[in-house]
Amino acid sequence: MANEVSHPPRISDLQLRIAQAQTQAKMDLLERANETLTNQLTTIFDGIGRNEQVELIYPSGEVVLITKARPRRAGEGGE
Template identity: 90%
Template structure:
């Protein structure tokens, strides 16, 4: 009985598949980051719109409080 061995894929085909997989992985990562950032911005704007105080927490632990600003005198509103 003869041994059956399939011809190996071309290096160029493997390189193309690797490049496609890397591109897809980057797109997936960017899509998840976009969804997270959109959610965070929505939380910030919705909180401020409800006159709530929003805390921004930086990686170093610093906290910045964000609140709706009062209109300045002589500047009719928003």
């Protein structure tokens, strides 16, 4: 009985498969990052809309509090 040996894949075929896998991995990563950022923005806007204080926490550990501002009157600055 003869041994069966398949022809090895071409290097160009392997390179194409690698490039496709890299592109898919990047897309998956970007989709997850987009979903996370969308959820974070929704949390911020919803909290402010409910007149709640929202904390933004920076990588350095600094915390910035965000609250809904009262409308400014003419002459108060910030126009």
